[in-house]
Amino acid sequence: MPSVCQDCRVRHEGICAVLSPSELRHLARNARHTHHDAGEGLALESGEINGYANVTNGAVKLSRVLRDGRQQLVGLQFAPDLMGRLFRAESPLSAEAASDVELCRFPRGVLEALVASSSNLKQRLLDQSLHDLDEAREWMVTLGRKSAAEKVASLLLLVAKRSGGGSDDSITFDMPIGRADMADFLGLTIETVSRQVSKLRHSGVIAISGHRHVKVLSLRALKDRAG
Amino acid sequence: MPSVCQDCRVRHEGICAVLSPSELRHLARNARHTHHDAGEGLALESGEINGYANVTNGAVKLSRVLRDGRQQLVGLQFAPDLMGRLFRAESPLSAEAASDVELCRFPRGVLEALVASSSNLKQRLLDQSLHDLDEAREWMVTLGRKSAAEKVASLLLLVAKRSGGGSDDSITFDMPIGRADMADFLGLTIETVSRQVSKLRHSGVIAISGHRHVKVLSLRALKDRAG
DNA sequence: ACGACCATTTGATCAGGATCAAGGAACTTG
DNA sequence: CAAGTTCCTTGATCCTGATCAAATGGTCGT
The missing domain is CATH 2.60.120.10 (Jelly Rolls)
Incomplete structure (x- = not known):
């Protein structure tokens, strides 16, 4: 080799x-x-x-x-x-x-x-x-048919799938991109992405530390919100 | 054969x-x-x-x-x-x-x-x-970054390219899909598509007969409007 | 030609997300 | 450790496109 x-x-x-x-x-x-x-x-x-x-x-x-x-x-x-x-x-x-x-x-x-x-x-x-x-x-x-809330949930789900590590209904991973890139991926603005992430955090679907480190507390809830 | x-x-x-x-x-x-x-x-x-x-x-x-x-x-x-x-x-x-x-x-x-x-x-x-x-x-x-007006212009351009027939700055073709499908392609509603098509018609960029038959009067203007 | 039906157009109002504007938290750099 | 920088969050207002509602026109069958 x-x-x-x-x-x-x-x-x-x-x-x-x-x-x-x-x-x-x-x-x-x-x-x-x-x-x-x-x-x-x-x-x-x-x-x-x-x-x-x-x-x-x-x-x-x-x-x-x-x-x-x-x-x-x-x-x-x-x-x-x-x-x-x-x-x-x-x-x-x-x-x-x-x-x-x-x-x-x-x-x-x-x-x-x-x-x-x-x-x-x-x-x-x-x-x-x-x-x-x-x-x-x-x-x-x-991009074409989902609301801002669904878009953000979809993106978290996409990265979660790729990053793999985690148990049954809970996954932990690092976002490879910041809010600006998330916005450019989703066809939204930074502010809207931030607000939707906060909403997911406040409703206990995810927990976040250091902006990038994401813990999905309920995969089921996240999937529901992804549309 | x-x-x-x-x-x-x-x-x-x-x-x-x-x-x-x-x-x-x-x-x-x-x-x-x-x-x-x-x-x-x-x-x-x-x-x-x-x-x-x-x-x-x-x-x-x-x-x-x-x-x-x-x-x-x-x-x-x-x-x-x-x-x-x-x-x-x-x-x-x-x-x-x-x-x-x-x-x-x-x-x-x-x-x-x-x-x-x-x-x-x-x-x-x-x-x-x-x-x-x-x-x-x-x-x-x-889908992610264009306005409704730009989306509609982009779709007309897309179909125009496929349909081929026409001279230099002017092309004529038939839309293979109706307003509802155009809306579903563009992530818009029927009403918005219709309004934007009308706007293009009124400003002399395209001419339409029978809803489906489109004549692009100025390809250059259409491209400008496609973003 | 007449009426029914369907797609499209047009109008009025509403709302989701953009934009504008400050604050706050975390990482550099001296 | 402080100051600066960058990124993120939160708030207030505005605007584009959605929704609700109605009118118009074209096609088809009879």
Whole structure:
């Protein structure tokens, strides 16, 4: 196994899981691990870098900004997701580290060559993009038809699912994004998000410490409020 | 070439375009052309039918409904799109004929076997799902961050692009969906959609006859208003 | 052509969330 | 440890789009 992959957290997940030893070696030879502080722009799509990357740690936010500055987050990527729009050099999306992030980057051509030769990899990417499509459509319902209260509950639920840890009706996790990004994800303002979070706190559905650390006290109640 | 495909409008587009003659024959042997009136439910996802279909004519709307009846359209499919969620028997989406629709249906297993054996087909499906994902994310911006006026202009533009016909700064097309579906697509009410359409008409950006037939008088003005 | 029905348009009022404006709590920096 | 900065919370008011209500127009069947 390539030495860079030796202690990689996502070695057996994501796209690396479906590569043969020789394919993995080839990819590893061209890969480079990088660290990025929270808030840093990740110029994968446009500009010089022009490649792909596995998220190996942390969370990345994908967003689209309108000419006048209005912003909408269109996705959150966690390990072991692959970042970058396949087969397209330019994408209107911008990516930014939501928390501190570790990436495993590789050049465009290397991955695309692997995709062309590996049916497993192609299948894996098809699965991910179908899954992302399901999530995006689910989110369209949230954006288009839910009230502010339901939107906030839906987002907490979304992150809770990803973060995993917790018992049956109670989960604890850290929000990878602040109130401003939550607002941009939900199509709301900061103030409205804050008010709705407070409402959930006051009604005992969640408990919060340090703005980011969330404990869901009743998962059932939260689901009810998510619409 | 299989006789059913002989005069098929989408023979050289969509997934059929990438199949070898023998693969196409195999698919055609198991395919069945069906007609559906506007408004008819297309139970591809749930229930008995349980298969896939190529849209060969007309437009299909994909929607998601919340328990309390609120509805959000999450996509419009035109020829030669493939309908049906790959590799998943159940999907929370429902499909309905927006206009009169012609489908070319085939059983789940037949297509999935072809996908497993044809790298070209897998590539084609990957391309479509990446494209659908781009569209869904684009729409998230519209739903989350645009005003009612911008939403309606965006939808007209979306359909105009698909429908193609027209000169440089002026396009004519038929809306495949009525005001109610437009509202469900945009996360608005019928009344708001109607008011915004009227506003566009009164300011000379579009002309309308028979509610459905739209002539864009100034594409530039429409784009400006789409945000 | 006539009337019934349906979709759309238009009008009046209401409310949810945006905007404007202060405060408060937690993390930097000296 | 204090001061500054940043992020979050809370309050007051406003406005966009929802809701309620009615009118108009187009289509279809007879």
